[in-house]
Each structure stands twice: as structure tokens, then as C-alpha cells.
Amino acid sequence: MLVTSIKRWLAPPVFEGAEEKTRQASLINMVCITSLAFTLAVMVGALMGGKTPVSTLIIDLVACAVTLQFRHWLRSGRVVLARFGMVIFGLVFITAVTADIGTIRTPTAAILLFWVLMTGLIFDRRGIVIGTIAASMAVLGLIVAENAGWLRPPFYDVGVTQWVTFTALFGFTSGLTYYINQGTKSALALARKEIEQRKQAEQSLKAANEELHLRVFEVQRLQVELHEQAIHDPLTGLYNRRYLSDALAREIIQAKRANSSLTFVMADIDHFKFVNDSYGHLAGDEVLVQVASLLKKHARGSDIACRYGGEEFLLVFPGTSLELAHKRAEEIQQNCAALSIQHEGKNIAVMLSFGVAAYPDHGQQWEQIIVKADKALYQSKCNGRNQVTIFRDEEFPT
Numbered sequence: 068m069l070v071t072s073i074k075r076w077l078a079p080p081v082f083e084g085a086e087e088k089t090r091q092a093s094l095i096n097m098v099c100i101t102s103l104a105f106t107l108a109v110m111v112g113a114l115m116g117g118k119t120p121v122s123t124l125i126i127d128l129v130a131c132a133v134t135l136q137f138r139h140w141l142r143s144g145r146v147v148l149a150r151f152g153m154v155i156f157g158l159v160f161i162t163a164v165t166a167d168i169g170t171i172r173t174p175t176a177a178i179l180l181f182w183v184l185m186t187g188l189i190f191d192r193r194g195i196v197i198g199t200i201a202a203s204m205a206v207l208g209l210i211v212a213e214n215a216g217w218l219r220p221p222f223y224d225v226g227v228t229q230w231v232t233f234t235a236l237f238g239f240t241s242g243l244t245y246y247i248n249q250g251t252k253s254a255l256a257l258a259r260k261e262i263e264q265r266k267q268a269e270q271s272l273k274a275a276n277e278e279l280h281l282r283v284f285e286v287q288r289l290q291v292e293l294h295e296q297a298i299h300d301p302l303t304g305l306y307n308r309r310y311l312s313d314a315l316a317r318e319i320i321q322a323k324r325a326n327s328s329l330t331f332v333m334a335d336i337d338h339f340k341f342v343n344d345s346y347g348h349l350a351g352d353e354v355l356v357q358v359a360s361l362l363k364k365h366a367r368g369s370d371i372a373c374r375y376g377g378e379e380f381l382l383v384f385p386g387t388s389l390e391l392a393h394k395r396a397e398e399i400q401q402n403c404a405a406l407s408i409q410h411e412g413k414n415i416a417v418m419l420s421f422g423v424a425a426y427p428d429h430g431q432q433w434e435q436i437i438v439k440a441d442k443a444l445y446q447s448k449c450n451g452r453n454q455v456t457i458f459r460d461e462e463f464p465t
């Protein structure tokens with residue numbers, strides 16, 4: 068209980084959110100406590116020695132009282148006042164005691180060294196410079212006063228006072244050094260810990276960032292995949308109708324700009340219902356896949372091959388004349404007829420009918436041209452299937 072109370076009384080004040088103020092207060096508190104302990108020890112020594120003048124004891128008592136006042140200021144948050152008071156009073160006190168004893172040769176004069184040390188601790192490098200100059204001036208003044216005989220006849224005798232003073236000086240010096248060393252060590256340990264924590268935080272952040280990049284990449288990949296799925300027919304892998312509107316509008320613009328033709332070839336499997344009915348739906352699917360593969364094989368890099376409907380396909384040939392498109396369609400027609408599609412040991416014969424129309428011959432809009440290619444395809448169907456028909460206005464009057 069008593070120990071706790073003493074510890075609490077000795078503890079420096081803590082100012083929430085003001086780190087530097089707390090540090091300064093801790094330092095000044097430490098100097099106050101050690102000064103207090105030091106002065107009390109010297110007073111005990113002086114009383115035991117029995118030769119110290121009463122005036123010196125009075126100065127010591129005043130020093131203790133003033134130091135307690137500094138602590139009071141410190142605890143009530145007036146750190147700057149305590150700081151300056153401590154430094155100024157310290158110099159006055161040491162000089163006054165030395166002068167009172169009557170000689171610069173007393174151990175009290177040596178305490179100026181600690182005053183410089185304390186000033187340095189409180190005011191950093193500037194404190195050491197100012198402290199050294201002030202202590203030097205005080206010593207010089209005392210030497211001048213002593214030589215001029217202004218000091219009262221020296222009362223100085225080696226005895227208990229000196230023993231206590233020097234012992235206290237040693238203890239104070241080593242205590243202070245230990246305290247500073249400990250403070251530096253714990254500050255370093257704290258800094259190291261903070262660096263470690265920051266490193267760990269950076270690493271976690273880096274890992275999270277990489278994870279995020281991976282996710283973004285994955286999302287982008289999925290978006291591309293989704294887009295690809297959206298514009299492709301899942302069975303044949305050809306483009307689907309959704310893809311056409313944008314692509315054909317673009318192709319028409321390019322053909323216009325290049326002043327070239329853009330040919331549309333509509334292809335339809337003949338009697339496909341019969342295939343489904345005779346061999347089953349799966350066989351029909353297989354036929355669709357094989358025909359799509361054939362169309363893909365005949366499509367050049369810039370061509371578009373699309374599954375337009377159930378068993379209907381659209382081929383778009385940029386920069387290709389009607390005649391050339393007709394020729395290419397016939398090639399496909401012949402290659403398709405030559406296909407041997409096997410399903411469950413049965414050979415399925417497949418034939419295609421075609422209708423051909425082109426920009427600009429048959430219209431300015433792709434929708435118009437598709438209608439005309441479809442009409443030409445219908446003509447092929449009517450004419451017996453397995454053939455290619457180019458749209459002619461005279462045959463399909465609007």
C-alpha cells in the first residue's frame with residue numbers, strides 16, 4: 068500500500084495524445100526526484116558532519132520546497148514553466164550554496180556538471196551549449212569572488228559532507244546514465260517492433276494487393292469468356308445472331324469507306340427435319356457441328372461465319388464480288404455433299420442450299436441484304452435444293 072502510494076507519487080504525469088509533452092514531463096520529473104533525493108542526502112551528510120553553516124541548510128530546504136513546486140507545475144500540465152524554472156533555479160541554487168560555503172573547491176561546485184547534464188537532457192544540444200556557458204560563467208564568478216575575498220572566509224573541511232556528496236554524485240551519475248541507457252534501449256526495441264509490425268503490415272498489404280490483382284484478372288477473364296459465350300453458338304462454336312448486328316453494321320461502314328462489296332451467303336441444310344426424324348436429334352446435332360466445321364474451314368480470316376437459325380447459316384465475305392461468292396458457295400456445297408457423316412454406324416448424307424446477295428448491289432442496310440439472300444435461298448429450295456442462287460430483282464419483285 069505504502070509502496071504503491073510512493074510509486075504513484077513518484078510517477079511522471081501522462082498527457083493523453085501529447086507524446087512529446089509526456090516525454091518532457093517524464094524527464095523533468097526524473098530530474099526533480101533525483102535533485103530532491105540528492106539535496107536531502109547532502110543535507111543528511113551536512114547534519115552528520117555537523118560543520119555546515121545553517122545558511123547552507125536553509126538554502127537546501129528552499130531548494131527542496133522549490134523542487135516540490137516544480138513537480139506541482141508539472142502535474143498540473145505547466146511543463147514549460149517547470150522546465151525553465153528547474154534550469155534557472157538549479158544554476159542559482161548551486162551557485163548560492165557554493166558561495167555560502169565560501170570556496171569554489173567544495174563538491175557543491177562540481178554539481179554544476181550535473182546541472183549542464185540536466186540542461187542538456189531537457190533542452191537537447193542547445194541546452195548543453197547554453198548550460199556549459201552558464202556554468203562556466205558561474206564558476207568564473209565564484210573564482211573572481213573568492214580571489215577578491217567577497218566570499219565569506221571559507222568553511223571547508225573534508226568530512227562526512229564530502230563523502231555523502233561524492234557518493235550521491237556517483238550514484239546520481241550512474242543512475243542517470245542507466246536511466247538514459249534504458250530509455251534508449253526501450254525506445255530502440257519499440258522502434259524495432261514498430262518496424263517489424265510495419266513490415267508485416269506491408270507484406271499483408273502486398274499479399275492482399277496480389278490477391279486483388281488476381282481477382283481482377285479473373286473477373287476480366289470471366290468477362291471476356293462471358294462475352295465470348297454471349298456471341299457464340301454453344302453447339303457449333305460459330306458466331307450467333309447476337310453478334311451480327313454490331314459486326315455487320317461495322318462491315319457495311321468499312322465496305323462503304325473502301326468502296327468495295329460485301330457479300331452475304333445464306334446456307335440451309337436440306338431436309339434437315341428428315342435427318343432428325345430418321346437418325347435422332349443427336350445425329351442432327353452432329354450434322355450441324357460437321358457443317359459448321361466445314362463452313363469454318365472455308366471462311367477466311369476477315370470472313371464471318373454465323374449460325375443464323377436452327378439449320379440455317381450466314382457467311383459474310385468482305386471485298387468479295389457476287390460471282391466469286393457464288394463460286395465459293397458452290398465449293399462449299401460440293402464439299403458438303405462429299406462429306407461422310409457417321410452416326411452409330413450409319414452414313415448420313417447432307418446437302419446445302421444457298422442464297423447470295425451483296426452490298427451495294429442489293430441494298431445499303433445489312434438487314435435488307437439478308438432478306439434478299441434469304442429470298443435467293445428460298446429460290447434454291449424451290450428449284451430443287453442443293454444449289455446456289457444469286458438474288459435477282461426481276462425474280463423477286465418488291
Ligand SMILES: Nc1nc2c(ncn2[C@@H]2O[C@H](COP(=O)(O)OP(=O)(O)OP(=O)(O)O)[C@@H](O)[C@H]2O)c(=O)[nH]1
Pocket residue numbers: 302335336337338339340341343347348349350351352355376377378448
Ligand atoms: N438436332 C437439331 N435439330 C434442330 C436444331 N435446331 C433446329 N432443328 C430442327 O431443324 C429442323 C428444321 O426443319 P425444317 O424447317 O422443316 O427444314 P428442313 O427439314 O431442313 O427442310 P428444308 O429446309 O425445306 O429443306 C426441325 O426439325 C428442327 O427441330 C438443333 O439445334 N439440333
